Structures are given as structure tokens and as C-alpha cells.
Amino acid sequence: MFRKILVANRGEIALRVMRACREMGIATVAVYSAADRESRHVQAADEAVFLGPPAPLESYLNIEALIAAARKTGAEAVHPGYGFLAENPRFAARCEEAGITFIGPDARALALVGDKVASRKTAASIGVPIIPGMMAPGREMREFELAIREIGYPALVKASGGGGGKGMHVVRSARDLEEKIEAGRREARSAFGDDSVYLEKYLERPRHVEFQVLADRHGNAVHLFERECSIQRRHQKIVEETPSPAIGPELRARMGETAVAIIRATHYTNAGTVEFLLDEDGRYYFLEVNARIQVEHPITEMVVGVDLVRRQIAVAAGEPLPFRQEDLGQRGHAIECRIYAEDPEAGFLPRPGRILFAREPEGPGVRCDSGICSGATVTPYYDPILAKLIVHAEDREAARRRMAAALDGYTIIGIPTTVEFLREVIAHPEFAAGRTHTHFIEQHFAGWKPRPPDPALLEVALIAGALALPETAPPSGAAQRRALTPWQTVGRWAIGGEGR
Amino acid sequence: MEYEFNVDGKRHRVALEKKGGAISAVVDGSRIEADVARLSPNAISILAGGRSYLAHCAIEGRTIHVVVGASRFVLEEPRTDDALGALKDKAAGRIEGTVKAPMPGQVTKVNVAEGAEVQPGDILVVVEAMKMEHEMRAEFPAVVEKVHVRAGQQVDAFQPLVELRPADAGAQP
Numbered sequence: 001m002f003r004k005i006l007v008a009n010r011g012e013i014a015l016r017v018m019r020a021c022r023e024m025g026i027a028t029v030a031v032y033s034a035a036d037r038e039s040r041h042v043q044a045a046d047e048a049v050f051l052g053p054p055a056p057l058e059s060y061l062n063i064e065a066l067i068a069a070a071r072k073t074g075a076e077a078v079h080p081g082y083g084f085l086a087e088n089p090r091f092a093a094r095c096e097e098a099g100i101t102f103i104g105p106d107a108r109a110l111a112l113v114g115d116k117v118a119s120r121k122t123a124a125s126i127g128v129p130i131i132p133g134m135m136a137p138g139r140e141m142r143e144f145e146l147a148i149r150e151i152g153y154p155a156l157v158k159a160s161g162g163g164g165g166k167g168m169h170v171v172r173s174a175r176d177l178e179e180k181i182e183a184g185r186r187e188a189r190s191a192f193g194d195d196s197v198y199l200e201k202y203l204e205r206p207r208h209v210e211f212q213v214l215a216d217r218h219g220n221a222v223h224l225f226e227r228e229c230s231i232q233r234r235h236q237k238i239v240e241e242t243p244s245p246a247i248g249p250e251l252r253a254r255m256g257e258t259a260v261a262i263i264r265a266t267h268y269t270n271a272g273t274v275e276f277l278l279d280e281d282g283r284y285y286f287l288e289v290n291a292r293i294q295v296e297h298p299i300t301e302m303v304v305g306v307d308l309v310r311r312q313i314a315v316a317a318g319e320p321l322p323f324r325q326e327d328l329g330q331r332g333h334a335i336e337c338r339i340y341a342e343d344p345e346a347g348f349l350p351r352p353g354r355i356l357f358a359r360e361p362e363g364p365g366v367r368c369d370s371g372i373c374s375g376a377t378v379t380p381y382y383d384p385i386l387a388k389l390i391v392h393a394e395d396r397e398a399a400r401r402r403m404a405a406a407l408d409g410y411t412i413i414g415i416p417t418t419v420e421f422l423r424e425v426i427a428h429p430e431f432a433a434g435r436t437h438t439h440f441i442e443q444h445f446a447g448w449k450p451r452p453p454d455p456a457l458l459e460v461a462l463i464a465g466a467l468a469l470p471e472t473a474p475p476s477g478a479a480q481r482r483a484l485t486p487w488q489t490v491g492r493w494a495i496g497g498e499g500r
Numbered sequence: 501m502e503y504e505f506n507v508d509g510k511r512h513r514v515a516l517e518k519k520g521g522a523i524s525a526v527v528d529g530s531r532i533e534a535d536v537a538r539l540s541p542n543a544i545s546i547l548a549g550g551r552s553y554l555a556h557c558a559i560e561g562r563t564i565h566v567v568v569g570a571s572r573f574v575l576e577e578p579r580t581d582d583a584l585g586a587l588k589d590k591a592a593g594r595i596e597g598t599v600k601a602p603m604p605g606q607v608t609k610v611n612v613a614e615g616a617e618v619q620p621g622d623i624l625v626v627v628e629a630m631k632m633e634h635e636m637r638a639e640f641p642a643v644v645e646k647v648h649v650r651a652g653q654q655v656d657a658f659q660p661l662v663e664l665r666p667a668d669a670g671a672q673p
Contacts, residue, residue, distance in 0.1 A: 468544065
């Protein structure tokens with residue numbers, strides 16, 4: 001086993017990985033940019049190495065600085081977390097070349113699954129259903145027009161090098177085909193530096209169902225069941241749950257086998273996620289492989305009872321998986337809500353700022369994977385995820401109620417967050433009924449505004465506000481007399497009021 | 501002690517009287533008896549009307565954020581340039597002479613001593629907060645009557661820093 005691991009990430013996922021390391025008796029090295037000197041991951045590590053200026057390219061994406069940090073501290077392995085360099089084959093190759101273990105799939109498997117078109121081809125070649133569409137990026141308009149004849153409208157323009165919904169556009173008629181393809185190209189070029197796009201059939205109300213997989217270096221591969229991640233904003237997940245309310249044992253087994261088949265076909269090792277879309281008729285289509293630990297991994301950990309980060313590290317160290325497929329099962333129901341520094345009222349625009357106060361919920365079956373604390377500053381440089389709130393309970397309705405109660409106990413003051421919005425998603429009758437799909441938020445929450453505060457609590461709030469003002473030494477008589485409004489006497493009120 | 505807050509553009513008045521652990525409050529004219537406990541700088545427990553409330557508060561500039569349960573309130577300091585405030589000031593013939601900290605921070609510099617004469621724009625005190633320096637300046641010709649802080653001292657939001665007496669106001673009433 002490794003003695004020291006460098007965690008090439010920040011925020012809640014860096015803390016999550018460091019926790020696993022600590023439990024395994026492995027020393028940790030944090031890396032940080034100039035914007036993160038005061039961040040929690042720096043405090044949680046045994047050692048910390050400064051990378052550079054806040055801009056990701058000069059810090060968390062700076063491959064040579066990371067390799068140098070690992071060498072300097074004697075770290076034997078690097079955990080990339082998610083985002084940043086987690087799925088970058090060049091980084092994985094560079095680690096290997098430097099004799100440092102990359103905790104993830106090898107560079108070749110990363111390159112294969114990272115190319116959406118290539119992984120579609122691989123999936124199709126072993127008989128896995130894929131969404132009807134082009135098998136290569138198009139160049140001429142004629143190629144797109146030909147493809148449309150096969151798949152029909154509505155169609156979806158997708159970037160072949162992309163993710164996170166960037167470059168995606170729905171085309172509903174021949175009239176806007178060319179325009180949407182151009183828009184997709186422009187976005188893909190600026191987001192990924194590659195403007196190749198392709199067309200796929202667009203599913204109207206699909207569910208997003210993904211399977212967690214684990215594969216070791218000894219030929220063992222298992223799936224750890226599904227996660228349903230249909231509740232999305234800006235094509236990005238915000239609520240996830242497992243089991244999926246939409247699939248039964250038979251479909252679950254079939255999809256799980258498909259996921260494992262894809263992992264075997266790509267010679268993939270370590271933890272990964274095979275994403276599917278599930279249409280309203282129960283047909284599923286392979287979407288892509290996420291070659292990293294997922295943001296939403298904790299719900300699988302809760303329901304399956306496997307520590308995925310610990311398994312990642314063990315697999316990278318060459319250990320075989322300690323269980324077989326038949327040893328694994330699902331117990332109860334788990335839900336995750338993502339707490340972002342975003343303003344749901346303003347189209348989920350990220351809003352950096354200072355967290356004046358944070359209080360996180362606790363209790364049986366409540367887990368909060370957080371990267372924040374009172375006084376922390378949320379900078380504009382990185383992903384605005386603050387924390388993930390995860391609950392586990394006996395069944396879906398118990399988990400839903402537990403999540404509602406936990407969100408009520410989550411208080412963040414100073415910056416807008418998704419907490420209040422999530423309370424309403426969890427309380428929504430359609431969510432309670434399990435009728436979720438990827439357009440859920442657009443359909444049910446368009447033009448959402450936070451509810452006004454309960455007027456019955458105004459008096460209590462006013463008293464609290466008055467009490468919250470600082471108490472300091474009583475003022476001189478002259479100053480007291482000159483006080484015009486209570487605000488000018490702030491900090492002066494004392495027992496008995498007037499000048500004591 | 502009396503307080504005024506603007507909430508959603510509406511003015512509210514709170515009068516508090518402390519009697520041991522209990523308080524007697526008059527909020528917008530109605531009396532509330534409550535038992536209060538300040539649990540931490542940001543948490544206040546209030547027992548009132550047979551119910552238990554936990555309020556979380558944070559001060560930011562002229563604003564106090566208060567969260568009670570799932571309800572969020574934003575309490576604002578009525579601005580002195582509010583019509584009402586301005587009228588009051590004029591009627592009283594007085595000028596605000598207390599310079600207060602804009603937010604919690606550290607006093608990094610005190611430029612004046614008691615008795616000093618200052619001109620508009622003169623820097624009185626520098627407070628560092630959120631990695632920014634806030635220069636507290638005189639807004640009218642004045643004499644420094646009292647300096648409440650020294651360099652290096654931590655201050656809360658709205659904590660008085662310096663008292664000024666308008667230079668032409670003559671002796672205090």
C-alpha cells in the first residue's frame with residue numbers, strides 16, 4: 001500500500017479523499033493555488049505544496065507543477081478527484097512516466113472512453129444500444145443533413161470532445177439545423193479547443209440513469225448498481241438518488257451487465273461510471289463513461305456499503321476487489337443534493353463571496369461532504385460546488401423526508417446558494433411521486449423565486465437582529481446624548497439601557 | 501434600548517429591555533416577553549409565546565442577515581439620508597459625529613489624536629476587513645473628541661471608532 005498520496009484537487013472532494021487516506025494510514029499532500037491558502041483541504045493534509053496563481057491553468061491544471069510537488073514530497077501516488085485533470089490522459093501518462101501511480105484508469109483507457117464518438121463505436125461493436133446518430137463528427141453540412149434523414153427531428157448537436165452540456169443544442173426543424181450546428185461549434189471551440197460536433201436523436205423526457213463500476217487489475221469487474229440523476233440544471237446534475245424509482249430488478253440486472261461489458265471492452269480499471277439515458281418506454285441507451293470518482297458517489301456508498309475512494313486507492317495499489325458481483329446488494333434508499341454557490345433566481349449564475357456563517361445539518365443517516373466553513377471565501381476561479389448533502393433511510397419516502405428535514409437545518413449566510421431551491425424540489429409532488437426526468441427543473445421550476453419569509457417569524461427575527469448587534473463598553477454621557485437613532489448607539493446598549 | 505430596521509423597504513421599531521436572562525420587547529408596538537440566550541456570536545435562542553426559536557445572524561456592512569428556521573430576513577440599517585432621518589437631523593440641528601467600523605475587521609492605523617482638528621477627507625482610521633483597507637475619513641471640519649480604538653485592535657461591525665465634534669458647533673450642549 002502507498003505511504004503517501006498527493007491529492008491533485010481542492011474543495012470537498014480533496015477532503016473526501018484525504019479522509020479515506022487518513023483512515024487507511026496513508027499520509028496526504030495537499031496542493032493549493034494562491035486563492036486557496038485558507039481553504040479547508042490545506043488544513044486537512046499532512047503537507048501542503050503551493051502551486052501558483054489562482055487561474056486553474058497555472059495551478060490545478062499545471063501538470064508539471066503537480067509532478068514536481070509529488071516528487072518533492074515523495075508522494076507515491078496521485079488522486080485526481082473529479083474535474084481538473086481527473087480524466088486527462090496526458091496527466092495519467094506523465095504520472096506513469098515519472099513513476100507516480102495515477103489513481104484511476106490508465107492513459108489508454110482514459111483516451112478511449114474520453115472520446116465520445118470512439119466510445120459510442122466501442123459500445124455499438126459489442127451490441128450495446130446507443131442513441132441513434134452519427135458515428136463520427138461531421139464536417140460538411142451535407143453530412144449532417146444525411147444523418148438527419150436517418151434519425152429525424154428533434155435532434156441534438158453534441159461536441160465530441162465535450163461534457164457538462166457545453167456545445168449542446170436541440171434542433172427541431174430543418175430551418176435551424178445550420179444555425180444550431182454553428183452555435184455548437186463555436187461553444188465547443190471555446191470550451192474544449194476542438195470544434196468537432198455530431199448529431200444524435202434527441203429524447204424528449206429521458207431519465208439519466210448511471211451505473212457505478214469497479215474493476216481491478218486482475219480481471220475482476222463489478223457494478224455497484226445505479227444512480228438516478230435526472231434532476232439537472234444547465235445539463236448538470238443537482239439531485240441524485242439510488243435506487244432509481246424507474247427501474248425494476250430485471251432491467252437493473254440487464255443494465256448492470258451492460259455496464260460491466262463496456263468496462264471490460266475498454267480494458268478499464270479502477271472506479272468509473274457508465275451513463276445511460278432511459279426513455280419513457282423503458283429502453284436504455286449508452287451515453288458515455290465517466291472515468292473518475294463521481295460527485296454523486298456517496299449515495300452508492302450509503303446504499304451498497306462500499307467505500308469507493310478506499311477501493312480506488314486499493315485497486316491502484318494492485319489489490320484485487322474483495323467482493324464479487326453476487327456479494328453486492330442495495331439496502332435502503334439514498335438521496336444527494338448538491339449545494340452550489342449559485343443564484344437559482346438568476347438562472348443558477350455562480351455567485352462568489354464570503355460565507356459569513358455556515359451551519360450544516362447532522363443526525364442519523366445524514367452525511368455532509370463539505371468544503372466550506374463560516375468565514376470561508378468562495379472565489380470566482382473554480383467550480384461553485386460548496387458541499388453535498390447525502391441522506392440514507394429505509395425507503396425512498398423516508399429518505400425524501402430525511403432530506404427535507406436536513407435541508408431545513410442547512411443554513412448558509414452571506415452568499416446565495418441552492419439550498420432553498422432544493423427544499424422545494426424535494427417537496428415537489430412530482431419528485432415525491434418519483435416522476436423525474438432531465439427537463440424536470442425547466443418544466444416545474446421555470447421563473448422560480450424564493451418564497452418570502454414566514455411573516456409570523458418577523459418579530460422573532462427583529463428581536464434576534466437587535467440582539468445580534470455587538471455589545472461594547474457604555475459610551476460617554478455626551479456621546480450618548482447625541483445619539484440620534486439606535487443604529488448610532490450600536491454596541492452601546494447595556495443592561496438597563498441609557499448609559500448605565 | 502431602541503432599534504430601527506428596514507425589512508423589505510418597511511421600517512420596524514424594536515425596543516428591548518433586559519431583565520436578567522429575560523427580555524421585554526416592544527416590536528412595532530406589540531409587547532413580547534421572551535427568554536433569550538446568545539449561544540455564539542451567530543446563534544441566539546429565543547423562547548417566546550410558548551415556542552422555541554433558534555435564530556442565526558450575521559452582520560455585513562449595514563445589513564443583518566437573520567435566519568429563523570427556513571425563513572431568511574434581511575434587516576437593514578435605516579440610512580441617515582432617508583427622508584425621515586434627514587428631517588430628524590435637521591430638526592435637531594445636529595450632525596452625526598460618530599465614525600463607526602463598516603464591518604468586522606482590524607484597525608491597522610489610527611491617524612488622529614483627541615483634540616486634533618480635521619478637515620473633510622482627512623483619514624481618521626484605517627480598518628482592514630476582507631483583505632481590503634477601508635479608510636474612514638472625516639466628512640466635515642471637526643475636532644476629534646474621542647478616539648475609541650488603537651492600531652491592531654479587532655472591531656465589530658458598527659463599533660464606534662472616533663467621535664467628532666463639528667468645528668463650528670462650539671461647546672457641547
